[in-house]
Amino acid sequence: MKTKQPKILKDFLIYLTTITGKSQRTRKEYEYDLVLFFRFLKAVEDDIPTSQIHTIDISEITIDWIKQLTLEDLYLFMEYCEIQRQNSAAARARKVATLKSFFKYLKGKxxxxxxxxxxxxxxxxxxxxxxxxxxxxxxxxxxxATKLQQYSARDYCIIMFFLNLGIRVSELCSLNMHSVQGRNVTVIGKGDKERIVYMNDGCLDALNRYLPQRHLYKGDGVEPLFVSQKGTRFARQSIAKIVKQLNTSTLNREKLTPHKLRHTSATLMYKAGADIRSLQHILGHSSVATTQIYTHIEDEQIQEVMKSNPFNNIIM
Known part of the structure; x- marks a missing residue:
């Protein structure tokens, strides 16, 4: 059942997508965090057990109510997330970002x-x-392992796109037939930012194998590049399921997700000699600092570099 939201929350969510260009996924995350925040404070105010927090109505929350909130209320909410909900530091950091963005909007905008x-x-x-x-x-x-899959050409192409293009799973799902022009793929990334990524021979070969076997699209609007056996555009969860099946039948690595394949692509490209700026463009990072996460060097490589230092053999 859809939560009835206060107008100020609706206004903020509209601002997020129409003005700041946040994706629908980010908008849903912000919405979840703020609904939880409001419900928790109402539970505290009305002495309602947190076990019933999902039943609390927040539709009547007004700006006058929000004006009474203090830093201590925010600390109390963060404590609830850490202790009772057992949110990780990363999950709590996202909630802090949500709260900061919301209150900055209320004051600044x-x-x-x-x-x-x-x-x-x-x-x-x-x-x-x-x-x-x-x-x-x-x-x-x-x-x-994709050769053993029921839809081997499709799954092979999906995996090759991850490993060759380093794209996000949401970007892969949003690819359309017209996204491919020759050897170039137009990718729509976070914040609807567009980038063009070159397809190497391996990627192009995988695409050419897949297209003759591509399922007929039964939906409306633009033709997606990857179509499920039901004739629909792939959802992120469906792609994750394919990766999980492949992982279970081969490596059985813990928590191997489509995003880990993106990590793999970036790391192996870096090890093969890709420079950081090129990687930044390929991966669609707005900041090179994010790209640097992928440029980790294993301990053995570091040891070899140190051993090859010309001053290593100079012993007084």
Whole structure:
């Protein structure tokens, strides 16, 4: 059952997509966080057990009610997310970003509040984790497994697009027939930013194998490049299921997702000599700092670099 939202929340969500260019997925995440935030504070205010939080009506929340909120209310909500909901630091960091964006909108864009309680709200520290990726041999094993799939040409093409183009799963799902022009693929990334990625021989060969077997699209509007056996555009969950099936039958790596294939593509391209700026364009990162996550070097490589230092043999 759809939650009835207060007008101020609806206005903010519209602002997110129409003015700031946030994707529908990001909008839904912000919506989820703010609905939870409002429901939690109403539960505290009305002495309702948090076990019943999903039943709380927030439709009557007004700007006057929001004006009474303080930094302590935000801390209380973050404590609830950490202790009771057991949200990770990354999940809590997203909620902080949501709250900061919402209150900044209320003060800076709408001039509805004089004090921004989220100004001093700190973001939880997130430990840096090396991205999970497949080595070249593992990736080849993964590709080989597509031959055993029911729709082998399609699944082979999907995996080759991930590994050669380094695209996100949402970008792959949104590809259309007209996205491919010769060797170039026009990819629509985060914030509807468009980039053109070149297809190498392996990727082009996979596409040419797939197209003659492509299912007939039964929907309306533009023709998607990848069509399910039901004649519909692929959803992210369906692509994830294909990757999971391949993983289960071969490597059985923990939490191997389509995004990990993107990590694999970027890492192996970097190891093959791709420079950081080229990778930034291929991956569609707005900041090179994000791309640098993929340029991790394994300990063994670091040791070899240190050993090859010309000063290594100079011992006094």
């Amino acid at each position: 709408r001039r509805l509040i004089e004090e921004n309680p989220a100004d001093e709200l700190e973001t939880p520290k997130i430990g840096k984790r090396a991205p999970v990726y497949l080595n070249l041999q593992e990736a080849q094993t993964f590709i080989e």
